[in-house]
Amino acid sequence: MHSNAEIISRLSAAIATIHQEPVPQTVLPADEALTHARKSIQQHLPSTGLGLEETIRHLQHDIAPGFNAGSRSPNYYGFVTGGVTQAAALADNLVTAYDQNVQVHLPKETVATNIEDAALSLLCELLKLDPSQWPHRIFTTGATSSNTVGLACAREYVITEASAHKSGTTNSIGELGIVRALRNAGIDEIQIVTTVPHSSLIKAASILGLGRTSVKDVSLKDSPHKFDMPRLEKLLEQPGSASIIAISASEVNTGLFATSGLEEMQQFRKLADTYGAWIHVDGAFGIFGRVLTSPAHQPIIDASAGLELADSITGDGHKLLNVPYDCGFFFSKHREIAPRVFGNPNAAYLSTGPASDNIASPLNIGMENSRRFRALPVYASLTAYGSDGYRDMLERQIELSRAVAEYLEDSEHYELLAKVGDSREIAMNNIYMIVLFRAKNEVLNKELVNKIKDSKKIYLSGTAWEGKPACRFAVSNWQADVKRDLPIIKQVLEDVINT
Numbered sequence: 001m002h003s004n005a006e007i008i009s010r011l012s013a014a015i016a017t018i019h020q021e022p023v024p025q026t027v028l029p030a031d032e033a034l035t036h037a038r039k040s041i042q043q044h045l046p047s048t049g050l051g052l053e054e055t056i057r058h059l060q061h062d063i064a065p066g067f068n069a070g071s072r073s074p075n076y077y078g079f080v081t082g083g084v085t086q087a088a089a090l091a092d093n094l095v096t097a098y099d100q101n102v103q104v105h106l107p108k109e110t111v112a113t114n115i116e117d118a119a120l121s122l123l124c125e126l127l128k129l130d131p132s133q134w135p136h137r138i139f140t141t142g143a144t145s146s147n148t149v150g151l152a153c154a155r156e157y158v159i160t161e162a163s164a165h166k167s168g169t170t171n172s173i174g175e176l177g178i179v180r181a182l183r184n185a186g187i188d189e190i191q192i193v194t195t196v197p198h199s200s201l202i203k204a205a206s207i208l209g210l211g212r213t214s215v216k217d218v219s220l221k222d223s224p225h226k227f228d229m230p231r232l233e234k235l236l237e238q239p240g241s242a243s244i245i246a247i248s249a250s251e252v253n254t255g256l257f258a259t260s261g262l263e264e265m266q267q268f269r270k271l272a273d274t275y276g277a278w279i280h281v282d283g284a285f286g287i288f289g290r291v292l293t294s295p296a297h298q299p300i301i302d303a304s305a306g307l308e309l310a311d312s313i314t315g316d317g318h319k320l321l322n323v324p325y326d327c328g329f330f331f332s333k334h335r336e337i338a339p340r341v342f343g344n345p346n347a348a349y350l351s352t353g354p355a356s357d358n359i360a361s362p363l364n365i366g367m368e369n370s371r372r373f374r375a376l377p378v379y380a381s382l383t384a385y386g387s388d389g390y391r392d393m394l395e396r397q398i399e400l401s402r403a404v405a406e407y408l409e410d411s412e413h414y415e416l417l418a419k420v421g422d423s424r425e426i427a428m429n430n431i432y433m434i435v436l437f438r439a440k441n442e443v444l445n446k447e448l449v450n451k452i453k454d455s456k457k458i459y460l461s462g463t464a465w466e467g468k469p470a471c472r473f474a475v476s477n478w479q480a481d482v483k484r485d486l487p488i489i490k491q492v493l494e495d496v497i498n499t
């Protein structure tokens, strides 16, 4: 049995070695490695195990060569993958070593729940949210779960608001189920009014019994990320409906935000208060725009201003926070709603006794009971780098994104898409960390994503834009370095034209 201190020092040494290795030169495995890895996968349970030594060899030599470089390579620009900071990597290994189950607040037994609460509070500070205003806060497995938690709280709240004119006991979906609660409230639908929703919001609507068709897109024709305000208000005032307003704070395809300043958010707040609606912000990576301070980032600073007026906020840890998968976070202003939705009743063995510190047991305010101590990597990383460190990481990522955008804008072969404003300067200053583009040659454009992936030097995702295929860079790794990475990107984009 090793002492705690010994475990930490052994793991730190191991992590330090991993991080001294050079950045992987290729982002995808060689075809032979993939084939070999896939053929090597054990398809049947052995009766006599292979043993630890052979299994380590198997993982190291057969299986791991079949993984992509993912979060380990800053040149992996697919999806919004994120990276892993050194502090987070160390902490994540400690999480496994100590295997804490963070479901019940047990202050006499472990500090795990104190760390989770502190990590969430530090995160609030990083994002310029007053921790005392966000008393319902919890780590989740990712933004999809945070959106699900958010819509579940919103659903409970709007039904209460819609029932406010009726006397008697609280009308709760958590208690009565959605059908009876809706009937009691005298309404026939809960609608989610939004623009450019992430697919996971629609999935959450399905999981929660609201239905995918309850998600209503009220975008402006010419700027699809912005709300058509008159149409929004029309839907809100519709009798028989209770409403959730879902704001996409940076959309995955373009990086564009649904709002562009405090005043717009104030308008939403006023409407929500008038009609008893709940405002949920999906800021999976957009919420991190709030760490920026430089005038070069003013449009992003403005777009993420006012989000503190929402009722709830989704954020992702495994994206721009650069902690390992799987980590998301959720903040809500309505602590009283949390146990009405997530209260885990009647488990006497889980009772926690009086706690003077006001920390809720996570099992009563989130989806899971037993849960991973995913708060520790967040705590470690925020402590290690602070707000200046995180600002520096994000600024380097934006610098690289804008350098790529400048290159595309100047190129005769490529076209930068989803540009904002009518000057180059405005367009560039609106770029966050996503760059959408296509090849001008239509034949090449159809194969562009695959050709770029075939280079194995950089990886990015394909999408569609205005009915045609398009490519998108999502820069989301703390290691981003314009001097090192831009030449690699340019080379790949040029080779693709010339072959």
Ligand SMILES: *Cc1c(COP(=O)(O)O)cnc(C)c1O
Residues within 6 Å of the ligand: 080, 141, 142, 143, 144, 145, 147, 198, 200, 250, 251, 252, 282, 283, 284, 285, 316, 328
């Ligand atoms: C990535 C993303 C999600 C889903 O997040 P997961 O972490 O994959 O669950 C939701 N919303 C937005 C805006 C995203 O970018």
